[in-house]
Amino acid sequence: MRAAAVPLIAATIALGASPAIAQDREQVKVAFAHALPNVDGKKIVAVTVTYPPGGKSLPHHHAASAFIYAYVLSGAIRSQVGNDPAQVYHAGEGFYEMPGSHHSVGENASDKEPASLLAVFVVDSKDEPLTTPDKASGSQ
Template sequence: MRMALFSLVATVMALGASPAIAQEREQVKLVFEHALPNVEGKRMDAVLVSYPPGSKSLPHRHAASAFIYAYVLSGAIRSQVGNDPTQVYHAGEGFYETPGAHHRISENASDTEPASLLAVFVVDSKDGALTIPDKDATPK
């Protein structure tokens, strides 16, 4: 499993994890999805999240069953999950979210450099959307 994750990170980095176009929102690309053969009813999904300079995600939750490990590929990501303090994670660092966690802040910590992360989800196979924006979150 560990080698598969390292291979996935290398593949994502080769795809180009730092888009140069300016925009306010993150770009999300599904890069891997597979049923877990040794855990019935579960699958693993991986998404590449690219943040142009100054961009951010809307506050959100993930699929109710989702356990997530996020690994910063480039730049720096500012994150706040639940009521934990806001933290900045740099390339090579990672963090996790437990099922039902509220991701209040997820944004590029820089206004001048792009940032990206690989988020690996372990979810129930029947779950649909991986990310659900807060109902009161309005795009700006």
């Protein structure tokens, strides 16, 4: 997990946030990535996202081709995608994001317990990066 945190902190600092704020951010680790042999030009990527108590993600977009299914592994995650209202998902529940969606809220619903989810991307093989923070997010 330490290796995954270093780029996250560096990216957070590059966006104009202080390192103290970075400690409240999610940690993302690639769990699996593989080309889909039966679907030309597509790959599947699974990432674990771990939030500390009170932790949150910056508002962001995913790669334009990405269909994402998120499954809550532990705790509770508050998520808002597009114009839908924010919802809280508990361990064992899931949600999805359509290609081109804006993810305005992604956060731990608890300020006392950690939370984690598994996000599975089905995306064009050459579509990178998978996640791009909103430009205005660095000033928050």
